[in-house]
Amino acid sequence: MPELAEVEFFRRRWHEAAVGQKIVRVAVHPRARIYRGVDTDALTEALTGIRLTGSEAAAKQMRFRCGKGASLGIHLGMSGELEACPPGHEPAKHDHLVLFTAKHALVFRDPRMFGRVQFSPGPADPPWWTGIAPAISSPAFSPAAVAAFLRRRARAPIKAVLLMQERFPGIGNWMADEILWRAALHPRRKAGSLSPTEVRALHRECRNVCRGALAKIAGRGGKLPRDLNVNIPDRWLFNHRWQPGGTCPRTRRPLAHATIGGRTTCWSPARQKI
DNA sequence: GTGCTTGTTGGCCA
DNA sequence: GTGGCCAACAAGCA
Numbered sequence: 450m451p452e453l454a455e456v457e458f459f460r461r462r463w464h465e466a467a468v469g470q471k472i473v474r475v476a477v478h479p480r481a482r483i484y485r486g487v488d489t490d491a492l493t494e495a496l497t498g499i500r501l502t503g504s505e506a507a508a509k510q511m512r513f514r515c516g517k518g519a520s521l522g523i524h525l526g527m528s529g530e531l532e533a534c535p536p537g538h539e540p541a542k543h544d545h546l547v548l549f550t551a552k553h554a555l556v557f558r559d560p561r562m563f564g565r566v567q568f569s570p571g572p573a574d575p576p577w578w579t580g581i582a583p584a585i586s587s588p589a590f591s592p593a594a595v596a597a598f599l600r601r602r603a604r605a606p607i608k609a610v611l612l613m614q615e616r617f618p619g620i621g622n623w624m625a626d627e628i629l630w631r632a633a634l635h636p637r638r639k640a641g642s643l644s645p646t647e648v649r650a651l652h653r654e655c656r657n658v659c660r661g662a663l664a665k666i667a668g669r670g671g672k673l674p675r676d677l678n679v680n681i682p683d684r685w686l687f688n689h690r691w692q693p694g695g696t697c698p699r700t701r702r703p704l705a706h707a708t709i710g711g712r713t714t715c716w717s718p719a720r721q722k723i
Numbered sequence: 724g725t726g727c728t729t730g731t732t733g734g735c736c737a
Numbered sequence: 738g739t740g741g742c743c744a745a746c747a748a749g750c751a
C-alpha cells in the first residue's frame with residue numbers, strides 16, 4: 450500500500466503519539482524477514498530506555514530519531530503499516546516491532562514482510578537515509594533532470610520509468626498511474642518518445658500528484674485524517690481505478706487495465722493515447 | 724485450488 | 738558495462 454503520502458501519514462501517527470516519550474519496552478519478532486541484516490538483540494537493547502526525539506519521511510522511507518542521535522529506519526514495503534495503540538496492546542501475529550511508551554504501543558505491522566527495519570546507533574546520517582534521491586518537491590527534481598533520465602531509459606515504458614526510485618522517489622504504482630493520467634500519457638509510451646512539452650507535463654504532474662496526495666492523505670501541516678484515503682476526491686483516478694466497470698472521471702469513458710512494466714496499470718484510453 | 728496484491732532486489736540476457 | 742525483464746520474497750483475499 451504505502452507510497453509517499455501514505456508513508457507520511459503513518460510517520461505522523463507515531464510522531465504525534467510518541468515524540469518526547471521514553472521507550473520503556475521493545476517487543477520484536479526476531480526471525481521476521483523485516484529485520485534482514487539487523488541484530489534484533491542490539492536493537493532492543495539500544496532502544497530500551499531512550500526517548501524518541503523526532504522523525505522525518507523521505508520517499509518511502511521513515512527515520513525516527515531517538516536518544517542522542519540514533520536512527521530507527523522503517524520501510525513499509527507492500528503491506529506495512531504503523532499504528533499507535535493503547536499501552537496494553539498485545540502484539541499480534543504480524544506485529545513485528547512494538548515500542549512501548551507510558552501512553553502508547555507503537556506498532557509496526559506487516560503481513561507480507563516486504564518491509565524493513567534498520568537501525569543506526571550513532572548520530573551520523575546512515576547510508577539508507579543519505580542514499581535517497583532528491584525529493585520530487587525539491588529544486589533538484591527539475592524538468593532537465595527528468596528529461597535526462599528519460600533519455601537514459603528511452604526504451605522502457607514510461608510507467609516502468611516512473612517507478613524507478615533513483616529519480617522518482619516515493620512514487621508507487623497508483624501515483625504513477627495518477628501522474629500519467631493527468632499528463633495524458635499512455636503508460637506504454639517509450640520514455641524516449643516524449644516531446645519536450647510532454648516531459649514538462651510529466652514533471653508538473655509529478656509535483657502536483659505528490660503535493661496533492663500529501664495534502665489529502667497526510668493532511669499536510671494540519672490535522673491528521675483518521676484513516677487513509679478517505680479524503681481523496683472523486684475527480685482523481687484513484688477512486689475509480691479498481692471499481693468494476695470503472696470510468697474515467699474526466700472523459701466518463703471506460704478505464705483499461707493491463708500489466709505494464711510488470712505492474713498492474715490503469716489508464717483512460719479515451720484520454721491517454723499511444 | 725487459482726490468481727491476484729499501492730515494493731524491492733538480484734539474476735539473466737540482449 | 739548498461740539497460741530491460743522477470744522471479745522471488747510472504748501472506749491474505751476473492
